[in-house]
Amino acid sequence: MNVWRLVLREILHRKLNFAMGLVSVAVAVGCFVGARTLLRADEIQTEQAGKALEDSMRKITKGLGFNILILPEDQDVNELHTEGTLTKSMPYEYVERLANSKIVTINHLLPMVVRKVRMAEIDKIELPPAESETSMYVIGTRGEVPLVHRDLKKPLEDHVPAGTMVVGFQIGKKLQLKPSKPSKKKSGKKNAQKGEAKKAKPKTLETVNFLGREFKITKVKPELGNRDDSTIWINLTESQELFDSKNLVNGILALECNCATADRVAEIRNDLERILPGTQVIESGPPALARAEARNQAKQVAVKNLEQHQSFAGVLVPLVVLGCGTWIGLLAFGNVRQRSSEIGILRAIGLRSVQILLIFLGKAILIGLIGAVVGYAAGFGFGMAMGTLPEATDAWSQLFAPELLLATLLIAPAIAALASWIPAVLASRQDPAMILQAD
Amino acid sequence: MLLELQNVSKTYHTAKSDVCALNDLTLTIDAGQFQAVQGPSGCGKTTLLLIAGGLLAPDSGTVLVDGTNPYSLPPNERAQFRASNIGFVFQQFHLIPYLGVLDNVLAPAIASGRTDAQARAEELIAHFGMQDRLHHVPAQLSTGERQRTALARALLNEPKVLLADEPTGNLDHENAAAVLGHLKEFTAGGGAVLLVTHDDRAVEYAESVTNIDGGQIVAPQPA
Structure with missing residues (x-):
């Protein structure tokens, strides 16, 4: 018998409490990973679509303006x-x-x-x-x-x-x-x-x-x-x-x-001959300059879009993480209240404060770890589904970021443990005599 | 002496008034002795048990368990001392609701780290006639089975002192007799039992009975 067996047994017994915590972590991680995956898709799309747009602009401006x-x-x-x-x-x-x-x-x-x-x-x-x-x-x-x-x-x-x-x-x-x-x-x-x-x-x-x-x-x-x-x-x-x-x-x-015909200068010359006789018309300035300007504008638009998405994700993700962290903390608090009698007897039979702390933090770490896996899968799937990548792009290999998976596997349990820290400390400091007398 | 309480006093301070639970109480129990404490509700019986068990520090007086004052130890060492030397049995059983019988009995091993805990637990469960209930959770057990499970848990770490708070309060005659029999059996092995109870049946098993009222011993009488 050890603390982890106790944690696992309690999770199996109070499935709803565990599931709510798990969903909370999964939502936070899913939101974070989804946003990152979408932004990465955005970057790839911007990069590739920007090239396509530049090419289109070049073709368009070649014939116009x-x-x-x-x-x-x-x-x-x-x-x-x-x-x-x-x-x-x-x-x-x-x-x-x-x-x-x-x-x-x-x-x-x-x-x-x-x-x-x-x-x-x-x-x-x-x-x-x-x-x-x-x-x-x-x-x-x-x-x-x-x-x-x-x-x-x-x-x-x-x-x-x-x-x-x-x-x-x-x-x-x-x-x-x-x-x-x-x-x-x-x-x-x-x-x-x-x-x-x-x-x-x-x-x-x-x-x-x-x-x-x-x-x-x-x-x-x-x-x-x-x-x-x-x-x-x-x-x-x-x-x-x-x-x-x-x-x-x-x-x-x-x-x-602007001219409708291919021989545009001739068309303008024809028009001007009637209005300004005694003048001549020549084409002026390299069209490449106009095209370069158009390309720059296309690039700026793409970069601006990406920046907008980044700033949106920059606000949304911390809010969701904060909300979910608070929810996990509240769930842990409720769990501590529900288990006060159990804490009393565990202290009476000799468990130390740190072992009581570990029982609650262990549960939070497990919630964080499993929630991170579920949330990563959901967020990545969402990002893959919603991120519009050009055809023939190997989306999986381009969007999958192992360092992001590793980060979520480390950070989510840490945040879940942090959110449960105060309830866990309260549990470890409960006076067993008071609990046993109350019962 | 396995358990010695010398001039122990305890007062609860509330917003309305102070309640004196124990007043200069002295009590000793030898190895192999079964001591019962009787008294009306609120006379300080449970407080006596908690103080004797190292769970509630007295305001004054000395507590010695097998010669050691648990309140002189740092909290973690006191917990370890409790795990090794003191067993508890409560009227409400206080079993962990999501653990089966075996795991409930094994729970003190988390604290003691006893390596042969599994074998010892199975032995105790068999001794109490519950080997076919190993994985049943408390909700699936009768009250007698719950108390026997609690008793097995209290005995897992082979404590020197067993503290029992109304262990027969929720049991029928047959189960109460079985539990008291097991307590008696424990003292036969050299342990000491301090039983606080209302139950006159319990008194029949004790070698001595102490009556307390208002936090003081009022009339010790031979069983």
């Missing part, structure tokens, strides 16, 4: 490609004419004045003599010109107010300015309609003199690895004044154009 540049007819396109700048102009009125037309193949109109100037024209940039002729691009922009026949959309390019300047990464570096952190933009039509007047006044990072005018630098763009890093953006009207191009622009950038 390209940019075009509308230039004066006499502009030498080679000059743009080799020098990166435009020297011919066309009336600003062209932009308004295009905006008022009912053209459907074009979105997001950005008229601009483009120049290539010496970087040293910004007074606060000090260059060594060898680099004194280093150039940069100046783009005068007024932000987007809305198309009259379309609903307002969130602008792709921000307006640059008069007297302010946005600089590329390399320019910012010369000025010892760090790239600005991306602002949390609210998207959608409502926000677009609020207009720029309500925008928060941007913080001035530096004040510089450029071609005899004072500009406040309000933003440093992050490093993009293209010519934008060596570009500054100023207000369109100011650029027209600085470069003596009043009411003139060098080009109109049209972003995210």
Whole structure:
């Protein structure tokens, strides 16, 4: 005869008490293991679906959403490609004419004045003599010109107010300015309609003199690895004044154009010929950039979903474990009350306090151990059933985590014992004389 | 002397009043002696038994069991001492409801760690005529069988002193006689029995009877 035989006999005698404790542990462990298995399935799915989504996005963006540049007819396109700048102009009125037309193949109109100037024209940039002729691009922009026949959309390019300047990464570096952190933009039509007047006044990072005018630098763009890093953006009207191009622009950038036909540039050229005769159209900007952006967005969405699930599980699982632990403690407390006469006689016949403690903790440990096995099986099965894994995935081997099984086999009995600790100590400290007298 | 209580007093303190259960009581029992204690309800009989059994410390006085004061021992050693030297039999039997007869009789072996406990238990059960009831739980036993099981349990560790609190209170004449006979048999083997009872039949088996009232011995009389 030993304590464990006593524990086992009592379990067989009070099956309901044991079963309730067991279910409680199984629920807590099942919830924990189920959540972990689902999250693991989520991770695998995110990883694999993310790849699939990226591929889909690549295919989709390959055929949609390209940019075009509308230039004066006499502009030498080679000059743009080799020098990166435009020297011919066309009336600003062209932009308004295009905006008022009912053209459907074009979105997001950005008229601009483009120049290539010496970087040293910004007074606060000090260059060594060898680099004194280093150039940069100046783009005068007024932000987007809305198309009259379309609903307002969130602008792709921000307006640059008069007297302010946005600089590329390399320019910012010369000025010892760090790239600005991306602002949390609210998207959608409502926000677009609020207009720029309500925008928060941007913080001035530096004040510089450029071609005899004072500009406040309000933003440093992050490093993009293209010519934008060596570009500054100023207000369109100011650029027209600085470069003596009043009411003139060098080009109109049209972003995210859509075409139904395969020869999309030809389709736009055909449309523009009627509206803006005397212009030419070229495709602008590498589509790979747009695709990379789409891929990043897809990845961010997947990661955000995973984080949401993790935070949900992070709240739910501790609550369930706490609730079940409390329930086990209450069951143990009831068990101690029910067995007070037995405790009295066991103490009378010579059992020590530690042996009485072991009788109750032993039962809790057994409940925890068996509950852990049942709960692990149930939680893992639930996770396997509910976790949506891509087909042809060996779910069992990918989701089964031996370290998780080991952890539950160790932690569940420990928590069950901890929950039963106070009732067990109370039992071990009961005065046998009082119990036997009461009986 | 196997059991010696010298000037033992015990008072229970309650919110309403103090109740004196034993007042300067002295009692001795030799090896092989069967001592009965009689008295009205609430006279302190059970308190006497618990104090003698090392379960309830007296307020004053000395208790010696085979020359050892159990209350001078640390709690764990006192429990071990109790397991080895003292056996208890109660009116309510106090059997463990989920254990069969054999396991109930074996229960004191958890405390004593006795290696031949199984054989000893089976021997006792056979001696009490219950060998065909080995795995019956108390609910499946008659009251006489329950008390015999409790008696076998009390004897498992071969104690020197057996303390019996109204062991025949719930038994018919035949079973009471059997139980008392077994107690008498125990003293014949050199043990000492302290029996507290109302039952006049029990007195017939005792070598001496002590009457207590109000926590004091009032009139010792020969059996």
